[in-house]
Amino acid sequence: MTHGGSDGLVVDAEVRRGSFTLAVSLAAAAGQVLGLLGPNGAGKSTLLSAVAGLTPVSAGRIMLAGQVMDDADAGTFVEASGRPVGFVFQNYRLFPHLSVADNVAFSPRARGLGRRAARSAASHWLDRLGLAGLADRKPGQLSGGQAQRVALARALAGQPALLLLDEPLSALDAGTRLDVQAELKRHLADFTGPCLIVTHDPLEALVLADSLVVLENGRIVQEGSPAQVARQPRTDYVAKLVGLNLYAGHADGSEVKLTGGGAFVVPDHGQHGDVLVAVRPSAVVVSSQQPQLSSARNTWPAKITGLTLLADRVRLDLDGQPPALVDVTPAAVAELSLDPGRQVWLSVKATDLEVYAPGER
């Protein structure tokens, strides 16, 4: 675990909500954008809520900028209103009865500035986020992208030491999402404190975050740089997210016996013991007959169970030892007449297999 340092965030806590328990230990340094990735109900929003002080921890503690925010053992707790935290909520929660300017001025005002000083603080942030022209509008008159920027401006206007974003782009339609995402990335780069961003969109996480934490069932199952997580997924959920075939197995030199049946020949790096093997769907070759002489060290029969048309390719769902997802071109589907139920042969080169230890997380 890396340490957040004196101006970072350190969470080492448990939050119990009914039968659900979130138990995490993570740190985010100043300037770092930490992406929290995970399926629904994994505890991502609960984590944000605990960090913001909306939910107290049941055990452990949360430190921000060297100060205790919440410590269950010591009984210390800083109320949400006392924490230097900016929170961008999933549906923004802009106050419908206040103008954009008053929404953004809310935090400076609540934190003790006079009406005029709060107004000028707000106009600074409105200018910075390109919202000056919308100052007098009500939230109901904003587009999704504008509302998202107002929410960000409102959170930043309180001059927080930490920024929390809960699925900041999920309320947007696909058309505006990419633009807003690029813009958000720029603004996050300007923010000096640590930033936690919850998402269940892997692409969003890869674009926005410097490092990722994957939560499943209230536990951290993987953390690392986006590139690392994308190349070496540790769980089926992550593998599916980043679009890889993932197999657990037992390595013995150049052979990996897969837990679910089947085996792979892999480049011999002298690996022994439990390993994970990741394969890109596009690295697998489909043949209508058993390939005779081939450089691919791994060849096995499989049955097509499904076809899905992706943007420029067709993803085949295959049942075999082991099962696999394979990407082929639409032309290949037509030439080989790949239909559900069809028996085919799959082959993959040993060098296209990514073999790594499952690790602790």
Added chain:
Amino acid sequence: MTLPAPSRLTARERARRAARGGASRSVPAPLLVPALIAVAFLVLPLVGLIIRAPWGHIGAALSGSDATQALILSLWTASLTTAISLVIGVPLAWVLARTRFPGQRLLRALVTLPLVLPPVVGGVALLLAFGRTGFIGRYLDSWFGITIPFTPIAVVMAETFVAMPFLIITVEGALRSADQGFEEAAATLGAKRMTVFLRVTMPMIAPSLGAGAVLCWARALGEFGATITFAGSFPGQTETMPIAVYYALENDPNAAIALSLVLLVVSVVVLVSLRDHWLRGGSVT
């Protein structure tokens, strides 16, 4: 199997169904007849009031000093009642909606009891508490020389006792159904609980607050039983409009009808303003 014979469908009805969707909207007779009886029952008495009104002499009937005094007394006591209810009833609604403590259900039941209690019982209860020999009134009298019954203060107290619960339950319901996410957002923006209450919670339930206040005012304006029991009916002092109507009916029916008309007009205005509040309440969220 025989299919039912087709019925007639006019072009207008076709257009309406196409625009609104759905099947036939004709009302079956077993529902229509009782519905019409109910309408007649509710509307006919008001028609009677309007038919029998001494339209030529309404000014004269109302200009009697008693009537004017009663109207003025009713208006200011109902308004003061509403103001008091806002100041003490809204905080109580918040406590009931947003906190949890032992005995809360019992408290809510007690607070809403005046809604179902016969007002005259409320008047008797007030008399037993604040009357000259009441368990509180006794000390008010002997220590401070304050006598409440049969004064305008008693009118306001009787009206508050009966009308405030309307405001409380309206506001409490609004607080319960309000999205607390906005209050959470306010907290993360550094607002303490009182700031959240004043700058977020109150403005967001403003339509319900208005509706509750209007309901409370209307109920206070029409209060009769508790008022006449606790405050009596001294013209100019404690004789409110409903009480004036009741006494006028015996010796000056025309004045009674004129006074009733005034109350009817006030009620219609209240109803229209309530409708407006509810409509706005729907469009805010």
